[in-house]
Amino acid sequence: MHVILFDVDGTLVMKRSTEANERERFRRAVLDVVGRSPPTEPWRYDGMVDPEICRLLLMDVGLSPDGATKHLRGVVGRVAEIYLTMDRHPVLNEGVEELLRILSASPNFKLGVLTGNLSAVAEEKLRLTGIRAYFAEAFYSDGYFDRAELVRDAVSACVRKYGLLSNGEVTIVGDTPRDMEAANANSVRAIGVASGFYSASELTKAGALAVFHTLNPSSALLTAFGIEVDQPVR
Numbered sequence: 001m002h003v004i005l006f007d008v009d010g011t012l013v014m015k016r017s018t019e020a021n022e023r024e025r026f027r028r029a030v031l032d033v034v035g036r037s038p039p040t041e042p043w044r045y046d047g048m049v050d051p052e053i054c055r056l057l058l059m060d061v062g063l064s065p066d067g068a069t070k071h072l073r074g075v076v077g078r079v080a081e082i083y084l085t086m087d088r089h090p091v092l093n094e095g096v097e098e099l100l101r102i103l104s105a106s107p108n109f110k111l112g113v114l115t116g117n118l119s120a121v122a123e124e125k126l127r128l129t130g131i132r133a134y135f136a137e138a139f140y141s142d143g144y145f146d147r148a149e150l151v152r153d154a155v156s157a158c159v160r161k162y163g164l165l166s167n168g169e170v171t172i173v174g175d176t177p178r179d180m181e182a183a184n185a186n187s188v189r190a191i192g193v194a195s196g197f198y199s200a201s202e203l204t205k206a207g208a209l210a211v212f213h214t215l216n217p218s219s220a221l222l223t224a225f226g227i228e229v230d231q232p233v234r
Helices: 015-034 050-060 065-085 096-104 119-129 147-162 177-185 200-205 219-225
Strands: 002-006 109-114 137-139 170-174 189-193 210-212
Touching: 002 137, 002 147, 015 050, 015 065, 050 065, 065 119, 096 109, 096 219, 109 147, 119 137, 137 147, 147 170, 147 177, 170 177, 177 189, 177 200, 189 200, 200 210, 210 219
Parallel strands: 002 109, 002 170, 109 137, 170 189, 189 210
Antiparallel strands: none
């Protein structure tokens, strides 16, 4: 048994189809709660978890760490509420649905999502793109301020649930250096997909075991996941 955990934005879902909504939901949430609009250019928060982004944006508008903590719960709540009112059109990245179909057809794999999005936001993206049913596991950022901690708890949960021999039987697929670094910090296999805003070389430098430009189920990609490509796949 092997567990594969996919990031959402930039990995499963095309970054350019969600980017504007992502920036705007954070900007509006901070504005609604504290009356100040944070800068969203340049966007420095790819690969971070939503609560962490909220805290940093609160400090970006001039709040002290204590002030940010005071307003954090309200902002995090508004971030999710605002997203659900937006005109949302997430688009799957190239090859995603075919890859998920192939992997889910094998009894040797369990698939999951592991994302910095809050649960309400991520669930909506998975619903709108029609891929929620492929995932047996889902790990979201509610209550987390560090991606490595989210990864640690997700991997531990998978090891316990499926009786895995080690963290190395979990693979994380992501599009940012932070995804790769968090995977390596937890002794997990890391596969990079350069379909977001980071290059293959940046993902390799961050610790990716292998990097692909798309999730099209090529022989090389399937081999990286541990599928014998000469075997018929439904």
